[in-house]
Amino acid sequence: MKIITTPSEMQAWSRERLIAGERIACVPTMGYLHEGHLSLVRRARTAADRVVLTLFVNPTQFGPGEDYAIYPRDPGRDRALCEAEGVDVIFMPTAAEMYAPDASTAVVEEALSRRLCGASRPGHFRGVCTVVSKLFNCVRPDVAVFGQKDAQQALVIKRMVRDLNFPIEIIVAPIVREPDGLALSSRNVRLSAEERKSALGLSRALGMAREAFARGERDAATVRRRIEEELAASGLRTDYVEIVDTGTMEPVAQLAPGVLVALAAFAGQTRLIDNCEL
Amino acid sequence: MKIITTPSEMQAWSRERLIAGERIACVPTMGYLHEGHLSLVRRARTAADRVVLTLFVNPTQFGPGEDYAIYPRDPGRDRALCEAEGVDVIFMPTAAEMYAPDASTAVVEEALSRRLCGASRPGHFRGVCTVVSKLFNCVRPDVAVFGQKDAQQALVIKRMVRDLNFPIEIIVAPIVREPDGLALSSRNVRLSAEERKSALGLSRALGMAREAFARGERDAATVRRRIEEELAASGLRTDYVEIVDTGTMEPVAQLAPGVLVALAAFAGQTRLIDNCEL
Numbered sequence: 001m002k003i004i005t006t007p008s009e010m011q012a013w014s015r016e017r018l019i020a021g022e023r024i025a026c027v028p029t030m031g032y033l034h035e036g037h038l039s040l041v042r043r044a045r046t047a048a049d050r051v052v053l054t055l056f057v058n059p060t061q062f063g064p065g066e067d068y069a070i071y072p073r074d075p076g077r078d079r080a081l082c083e084a085e086g087v088d089v090i091f092m093p094t095a096a097e098m099y100a101p102d103a104s105t106a107v108v109e110e111a112l113s114r115r116l117c118g119a120s121r122p123g124h125f126r127g128v129c130t131v132v133s134k135l136f137n138c139v140r141p142d143v144a145v146f147g148q149k150d151a152q153q154a155l156v157i158k159r160m161v162r163d164l165n166f167p168i169e170i171i172v173a174p175i176v177r178e179p180d181g182l183a184l185s186s187r188n189v190r191l192s193a194e195e196r197k198s199a200l201g202l203s204r205a206l207g208m209a210r211e212a213f214a215r216g217e218r219d220a221a222t223v224r225r226r227i228e229e230e231l232a233a234s235g236l237r238t239d240y241v242e243i244v245d246t247g248t249m250e251p252v253a254q255l256a257p258g259v260l261v262a263l264a265a266f267a268g269q270t271r272l273i274d275n276c277e278l
Numbered sequence: 279m280k281i282i283t284t285p286s287e288m289q290a291w292s293r294e295r296l297i298a299g300e301r302i303a304c305v306p307t308m309g310y311l312h313e314g315h316l317s318l319v320r321r322a323r324t325a326a327d328r329v330v331l332t333l334f335v336n337p338t339q340f341g342p343g344e345d346y347a348i349y350p351r352d353p354g355r356d357r358a359l360c361e362a363e364g365v366d367v368i369f370m371p372t373a374a375e376m377y378a379p380d381a382s383t384a385v386v387e388e389a390l391s392r393r394l395c396g397a398s399r400p401g402h403f404r405g406v407c408t409v410v411s412k413l414f415n416c417v418r419p420d421v422a423v424f425g426q427k428d429a430q431q432a433l434v435i436k437r438m439v440r441d442l443n444f445p446i447e448i449i450v451a452p453i454v455r456e457p458d459g460l461a462l463s464s465r466n467v468r469l470s471a472e473e474r475k476s477a478l479g480l481s482r483a484l485g486m487a488r489e490a491f492a493r494g495e496r497d498a499a500t501v502r503r504r505i506e507e508e509l510a511a512s513g514l515r516t517d518y519v520e521i522v523d524t525g526t527m528e529p530v531a532q533l534a535p536g537v538l539v540a541l542a543a544f545a546g547q548t549r550l551i552d553n554c555e556l
Contacts, residue, residue: 011445019299104389105407105441111382129383130442137443163383164408165415167289 001082002089007098010091010138014052018140022049026141026168028132031055031092032072032186033081036176040145041085043173047143053082054135055092060099061127067271072189091139098134107133107164112249113156116242116262117273128153129160136166143169149176149183151260151275155246175274177203183274194235195267201234202263202274205241209261213278218255231265239264239271246277279360280367285376288369288416292330296418300327304419304446306410309333309370310350310464311359314454318423319363321451325421331360332413333370338377339405345549350467369417376412385411385442390527391434394520394540395551406431407438414444421447427454427461429538429553433524453552455481461552472513473545479512480541480552483519487539491556496533509543517542517549524555 004010017024025048027040037053044051055078062068075092082090106126113125136144146154154172161168176184181203182196191199205227212223220243227241242262245252252259255278262275282288295302303326305318315331322329333356340346353370360368384404391403414422424432432450439446454462459481460474469477483505490501498521505519520540523530530537533556540553 007443011443015296015445018293018296021297100440102389103441105385105387105438107383107385107442109383111380134441134443137445140445160383162378163381163412164385165285165289165412167293167415167418 001079001087003079004089004091005093005097007093007134007138010052010089010093011140013089014138014140017050023142024048024050024052024139026135026139026144027051027053028135028144028146029053029055030057030071030186031078032074032189033078034176034184034186036147036149036184038081038085039176040147040173041082041087043171044143044145045086047145047169047171048141050088051086052089052091052139052141053087054139055090056095056098056131056135058098058127058131059095060130061124063121063123066121067187070190072186091135093138098131106130107160109156109160109163112152112159115244115249115251116152116240117264118152120239120264125153125156129156132157133160133164133166136168141168143171145171145173148172148174148275149185150273151246151262151277152249155249181207183272185272187270187272190270191267195270198235199267199272201231201236202265202272204234205230205263206261206274206276210276210278213255220251220253220255220259223255223261227261227263231263236265236267236272239266279357279365281357282367282369283371283375285371285412285416288330288367288371289418291367292416292418295328301420302326302328302330302417304413304417304422305329305331306413306422306424307331307333308335308349308464309356310352310467311356312454312462312464312466314425314427314462316359316363317454318425318451319360319365321449322421322423323364325423325447325449326419328366329364330367330369330417330419331365332417333368334373334376334409334413336376336405336409337373338408339402341399341401344399345465348468350464369413371416376409384408385438387434387438387441390430390437393522393527393529394430394518395542396430398517398542403431403434407434410435410438411442411444414446419446421449423449423451426450426452426553427463428551429524429540429555430527433527459485461550463550465548465550468548469545473548476513477545477550479509479514480543480550482512483508483541484539484552484554488554488556491533498529498531498533498537501533501539505539505541509541514543514545517544
């Protein structure tokens with residue numbers, strides 16, 4: 001396994017692989033890898049000859065009051081996990097390598113990124129779209145794998161790839177959960193025992209929404225209210241509960257197959273997200 | 279020579295060339311080709327194995343009151359000129375092929391694009407950066423050639439390429455002029471005989487600035503005022519006269535080698551630009 005730290009070295013490696021006629025898959029991550037990330041790596045492996053995992057905690061997608069400084073990091077452990085999964089390259093540039101002091105260019109998506117996490121975290125998707133464009137231009141993959149856990153991110157990236165003609169197929173891999181239902185997240189490590197228990201409210205609320213839909217409930221407002229009650233009862237502070245069309249990210253009045261139920265809530269200081277498609 | 283009209287066909291062609299180990303040069307144009315464009319093609323030829331000329335009058339870089347509808351077009355003639363120059367591919371997508379009705383992603387450069395044409399034409403460089411990113415992702419060149427005629431555009435594109443890690447070398451080729459000094463432009467065709475005469479005021483004003491600098495003049499305000507007088511005396515309506523640092527596009531007080539003198543002025547309804555570096 002190769003560790004690459006500069007864009008130019010990454011581009012040179014990819015160019016060689018391309019000339020060799022190989023397909024490259026990219027798995028963009030912020031590191032502190034868990035089974036969710038590793039499931040993306042395995043999915044990537046089935047889609048290409050080579051797998052590049054990018055490991056970069058991107059400062060520009062964190063807001064001023066957010067957790068950039070305390071985002072969990074453990075590059076040594078990440079490296080061992082990637083090695084065990086047969087990753088070909090870890091691309092882990094420094095922030096100084098990625099952003100010139102006078103950087104002045106950004107990629108913005110202005111429809112799907114407005115609501116949900118885009119509303120709660122101003123500038124977040126601008127940071128995501130910009131860094132993912134940069135990573136794509138460094139790695140030049142044929143395919144990139146993102147997690148359904150960040151459902152809105154996956155939809156925004158798909159839109160960006162379409163709009164900017166990136167010659168890249170986007171694969172979205174399912175959420176990986178703990179046995180008790182909690183969606184895996186690097187941020188889970190920061191939960192106290194009690195917060196960990198509260199955090200189950202997210203998947204429980206989604207399960208309830210799915211059940212209500214299966215029983216014939218179609219009123220989005222009713223389901224939304226019940227989810228909010230469930231989150232509050234679990235000791236979580238709701239950031240948002242949204243029931244939206246995945247094509248537009250606009251709220252729907254009626255539940256229907258394919259509709260996205262997306263939640264964000266705080267367990268103590270830690271913001272967690274989860275979602276399901278009906 | 280191949281004519282390609284869809285992004286996916288363009289990407290497939292480039293992928294084959296890449297696997298063959300060839301270098302691709304891209305010359306982005308809006309068509310209605312003149313000797314200026316052809317000089318870019320010749321420069322491109324020296325830098326790569328294959329030359330792709332893109333021909334696309336990009337609607338998103340024109341403002342509401344601007345000349346998108348009447349921008350001169352002659353694809354038949356352009357085709358013959360490209361054939362004669364040994365262009366390998368003309369990439370000429372339709373606007374409908376390039377922009378989905380719900381396109382919502384843009385590339386923005388927010389420092390070098392603020393002044394000069396960016397101030398006179400709000401949204402212009404957003405349109406330029408977005409379409410050039412798209413064309414780059416379709417053609418996937420190793421090198422792209424732009425004209426010094428659009429000096430600010432070349433600097434904005436260089437900045438964008440650096441900031442987004444496009445693995446593309448940007449070459450800027452010199453302005454080509456008529457024997458009497460007028461910078462070649464597709465828009466010159468719209469000038470009446472009298473406007474054509476007025477238009478010489480642009481290159482004359484730049485010549486005067488260069489001479490003043492050679493004689494030892496260092497005060498930017500003085501030179502700026504004399505340029506404005508020259509443009510007015512020629513019957514032109516000044517849009518802007520700017521004397522700026524090419525690293526920041528901010529005005530300088532003192533003339534120095536490398537400083538950019540950039541002009542935009544109207545001859546009748548037609549907006550013309552010209553520039554020189556001291």
